[in-house]
Amino acid sequence: xxxxxxxxxxxxxxxxxxxxxxxxxxxxxxxxxxxxxxxxxxxxxxxxxxxxxxxxxxxxxxxxxxxxxxxxxxxxxxxxxxxxxxxxxxxxxxxxxxxxxxxxxxxxxxxxxxxxxxxxxxxxxxxxxxxxxxxxxxxxxxxxxxxxxxxxxxxxxxxxxxxxxxxxxxxxxxxxxxxxxxxxxxxxxxxxxxxxxxxxxxxxxxxxxxxxxxxxxxxxxxxxxxxxxxxxxxxxxxxxxxxxxxxxxxxxxxxxxxxxxxxxxxxxxxxxxxxxxxxxxxxxxxxxxxxxxxxxxxxxxxxxxxxxxxxxxxxxxxxxxxxxxxxxxxxxxxxxxxxxxxxxxxxxxxxxxxxxxxxxxxxxxxxxxxxxxxxxxxxxxxxxxxxxxxxxxxxxxxxxxxxxxxxxxxxxxxxxxxxxxxxxxxxxxxxxxxxxxxxxxxxxxxxxxxxxxxxxxxxxxxxx
Ligand code: PMP
Numbered sequence: 001x002x003x004x005x006x007x008x009x010x011x012x013x014x015x016x017x018x019x020x021x022x023x024x025x026x027x028x029x030x031x032x033x034x035x036x037x038x039x040x041x042x043x044x045x046x047x048x049x050x051x052x053x054x055x056x057x058x059x060x061x062x063x064x065x066x067x068x069x070x071x072x073x074x075x076x077x078x079x080x081x082x083x084x085x086x087x088x089x090x091x092x093x094x095x096x097x098x099x100x101x102x103x104x105x106x107x108x109x110x111x112x113x114x115x116x117x118x119x120x121x122x123x124x125x126x127x128x129x130x131x132x133x134x135x136x137x138x139x140x141x142x143x144x145x146x147x148x149x150x151x152x153x154x155x156x157x158x159x160x161x162x163x164x165x166x167x168x169x170x171x172x173x174x175x176x177x178x179x180x181x182x183x184x185x186x187x188x189x190x191x192x193x194x195x196x197x198x199x200x201x202x203x204x205x206x207x208x209x210x211x212x213x214x215x216x217x218x219x220x221x222x223x224x225x226x227x228x229x230x231x232x233x234x235x236x237x238x239x240x241x242x243x244x245x246x247x248x249x250x251x252x253x254x255x256x257x258x259x260x261x262x263x264x265x266x267x268x269x270x271x272x273x274x275x276x277x278x279x280x281x282x283x284x285x286x287x288x289x290x291x292x293x294x295x296x297x298x299x300x301x302x303x304x305x306x307x308x309x310x311x312x313x314x315x316x317x318x319x320x321x322x323x324x325x326x327x328x329x330x331x332x333x334x335x336x337x338x339x340x341x342x343x344x345x346x347x348x349x350x351x352x353x354x355x356x357x358x359x360x361x362x363x364x365x366x367x368x369x370x371x372x373x374x375x376x377x378x379x380x381x382x383x384x385x386x387x388x389x390x391x392x393x394x395x396x397x398x399x400x401x402x403x404x405x406x407x408x409x410x411x412x413x414x415x416x417x418x419x420x421x422x423x424x425x426x427x428x429x430x431x432x433x434x435x436x437x438x439x440x441x442x443x444x445x446x447x448x449x450x451x452x453x454x455x456x457x458x459x460x461x462x463x464x
Contacts, residue, residue: 010054015039018039019032024039045072045073048437050072050425058423060437074302077301077351079347081305089340094332100345104346104349109122111282120290120314121291122312123316124309126342127309132167132308134165134169134271138169141265141292141316142230142231143320147319147322147327155190156232158234159239162176163241165271173190193221194214195242196213196215197242197245197246198248199245199394207247212254214247214251219254222262229264232266232267234268237278238272240273243430243432244432246385253287253289259292266289266293267291267293271297271298277388277390295310296311301344302345305338307342357439368386371447371450372391375457381394382395394432395415395432412428414456414459414462418455418458419453433457437449
């Protein structure tokens with residue numbers, strides 16, 4: 001009989017098998033092969049904790065790419081998926097339908113943002129991940145203008161520093177050079193308009209005034225180019241992948257007015273900020289606006305399964321009703337509206353219905369603010385900013401001039417490694433450290449997160 005395997009050996013074996021077979025997303029694989037970037041095979045998850053094969057635990061401070069809401073292995077969502085799997089696992093959604101998709105669509109329309117000044121979201125189209133949802137919204141906007149006889153509208157407006165996904169259409173309306181630049185020859189060229197990002201407020205300028213300045217730039221762009229534009233796409237309130245950059249809701253109000261005035265659709269990409277992340281159920285609510293198209297994904301299934309939904313107004317939907325098949329929206333994905341994913345989403349939304357999630361989050365967010373406050377004093381922290389359950393710290397070389405850390409310092413990587421070896425999964429965006437934990441994080445875990453983050457900051461700036 002062979003001796004029981006030491007748990008560290010087990011972890012190392014899984015790591016090696018991984019490196020022999022897998023190619024990881026958003027990763028320079030050479031850094032894994034060299035050991036510069038540790039690779040962590042995970043055996044199981046429970047609540048805010050991930051556990052590896054050696055029994056080490058990691059606090060998932062990034063909610064596994066911002067998907068998880070109520071903790072890993074949340075039993076109600078898990079049970080809903082299990083029950084659905086034994087009933088109906090998948091059925092084609094063209095010509096056929098099923099209860100989980102219908103009930104989920106009804107619930108999404110019930111909770112979608114509303115405003116007196118614009119038409120409500122009235123129809124739900126399912127896709128199977130965030131980027132695919134963005135593709136759907138872009139194509140729907142373009143095609144609906146065309147179906148209404150407006151052939152001039154062929155372009156999109158996106159914000160500087162935006163991020164909407166990795167597929168070619170979604171990447172085209174994204175503005176993060178690290179992801180976009182290399183593929184630029186393949187991409188549509190949108191019109192970029194300045195982000196209302198309050199980081200760029202001028203001395204003495206309020207976040208609202210900064211948002212107004214960006215709105216005026218948008219207005220000038222629409223006055224020049226509005227006739228050729230299908231839609232403005234934006235991430236409401238927080239540009240997450242762009243470094244958790246935050247802006248005042250005033251911009252959303254103004255963008256809504258301007259889009260209506262110029263006959264341009266407003267696409268709200270709530271993929272990262274939806275489902276309570278921003279403090280309200282949807283970020284658009286904080287500006288009292290409703291978009292023409294809204295994309296949701298990530299938290300939609302509580303972080304269990306890939307699914308996206310695009311909500312559209314009746315006006316957009318009706319533009320496709322015709323005798324001609326070409327005027328129909330023929331976009332499809334095999335797993336569109338998968339019953340298991342819809343069941344997970346229904347269970348997730350049931351939790352919002354039955355528990356005071358947003359109210360609880362307000363307390364958690366206040367604790368996050370209190371625990372992060374001392375970190376704001378650090379000479380290499382230029383800003384601590386927060387929108388609901390997203391808190392970010394911007395690391396710099398010098399807080400007065402806001403000069404960035406030298407690239408060669410690799411501050412973000414140092415912070416990541418420090419956190420990992422202290423039981424926390426922090427995954428900085430460049431030199432921005434952020435907390436975006438599952439909503440079920442308790443006070444002890446938050447305190448641990450704050451202590452490890454303080455150490456991660458020291459690690460990031462060490463030797464400067
Ligand atoms: N839009 C936003 C705002 C996102 O943050 C993301 C993912 N980070 C996406 C779209 C793309 O979603 P997915 O990764 O599921 O394709």
